[in-house]
Amino acid sequence: MRALIIDDSAVMRKVIERALRQAGLELSEVLQASNGEEALQTLRDNQGSGGLSLILSDINMPVMDGLQFLEARKQENLAHGVPVVMITTEGNESFVLRAIAAGAQGYICKPFTAEQVKARVLPLLRVA
Amino acid sequence: MSNTQDEAVTRLDSAVAEVFETMLERSCDPLEGEVDTVEGRIVARIQFTGAVDGECLLYASQATASVTAEALLGTPSEPHDPMVDDAIGELCNMIAGGWKSKLASPDSNCTISTPAVTRNGLEGYQARFGTKFSRKYSFQGNVFGVVLAF
Numbered sequence: 001m002r003a004l005i006i007d008d009s010a011v012m013r014k015v016i017e018r019a020l021r022q023a024g025l026e027l028s029e030v031l032q033a034s035n036g037e038e039a040l041q042t043l044r045d046n047q048g049s050g051g052l053s054l055i056l057s058d059i060n061m062p063v064m065d066g067l068q069f070l071e072a073r074k075q076e077n078l079a080h081g082v083p084v085v086m087i088t089t090e091g092n093e094s095f096v097l098r099a100i101a102a103g104a105q106g107y108i109c110k111p112f113t114a115e116q117v118k119a120r121v122l123p124l125l126r127v128a
Numbered sequence: 129m130s131n132t133q134d135e136a137v138t139r140l141d142s143a144v145a146e147v148f149e150t151m152l153e154r155s156c157d158p159l160e161g162e163v164d165t166v167e168g169r170i171v172a173r174i175q176f177t178g179a180v181d182g183e184c185l186l187y188a189s190q191a192t193a194s195v196t197a198e199a200l201l202g203t204p205s206e207p208h209d210p211m212v213d214d215a216i217g218e219l220c221n222m223i224a225g226g227w228k229s230k231l232a233s234p235d236s237n238c239t240i241s242t243p244a245v246t247r248n249g250l251e252g253y254q255a256r257f258g259t260k261f262s263r264k265y266s267f268q269g270n271v272f273g274v275v276l277a278f
Binding site (some may be wrong): 008009010011012014018060061062078088089092094109110111112113 | 146147150151197200202203210211214215217218221224225226228229236237239240241266274
């Protein structure tokens with residue numbers, strides 16, 4: 001499966017990828033973006049090039065944050081039906097509600113364990 | 129120490145322990161009393177804006193930062209590896225976010241900035257906020273400091 005990880009920290013992108021592999025996901029390709037704008041471009045570039053199964057995104061990022069990314073993705077109808085999980089230090093309820101309204105299926109608070117990633121991500125892949 | 133500061137320290141200790149146990153699989157404990165031996169050239173800063181205005185700084189030596197990055201990534205880091213600065217920034221981000229999430233409403237209604245990391249040390253640093261405290265922590269003999277001002 002192919003996944004897109006969006007985080008301004010290269011360290012976190014690596015940590016998230018490792019957690020996905022520890023959760024038992026067989027990742028054939030991991031696309032990466034350091035902000036929402038790069039992520040949108042990645043989705044545009046990859047339209048029709050084989051299925052993307054999962055998007056994990058930070059909220060607090062420079063240039064375009066995770067909530068703006070969700071809203072722009074919805075407007076452009078990119079990666080329709082692909083589950084999006086927000087990974088964030090912002091457990092604030094208003095952020096979470098806004099993320100869900102904009103199309104996120106779940107969120108994981110940093111710090112997180114591989115078990116927590118597994119519990120939040122696997123059910124979404126089964127129904128996607 | 130005032131009650132406000134006591135509570136802030138307790139929340140900070142708890143946030144630091146949580147980040148280290150969960151993300152680095154290490155225990156990390158506060159060092160009590162004066163510790164003058166923390167060399168801190170790498171400094172990460174997160175700012176709070178909103179119901180709480182303030183900042184959280186995490187500082188560490190190059191050696192401690194390298195060990196931290198290795199623990200976070202699970203791979204050895206190279207000398208001058210940009211991942212080391214990134215790891216310190218992300219550690220500060222998670223600690224500041226953890227501290228913020230432990231605040232009671234309405235104080236928790238504030239946003240946190242993305243981390244800014246410099247190698248200029250803390251010389252000349254002056255907090256612009258009313259309450260300020262600093263705390264030192266140690267994991268496996270590696271010592272780093274956190275300054276919280278709000």
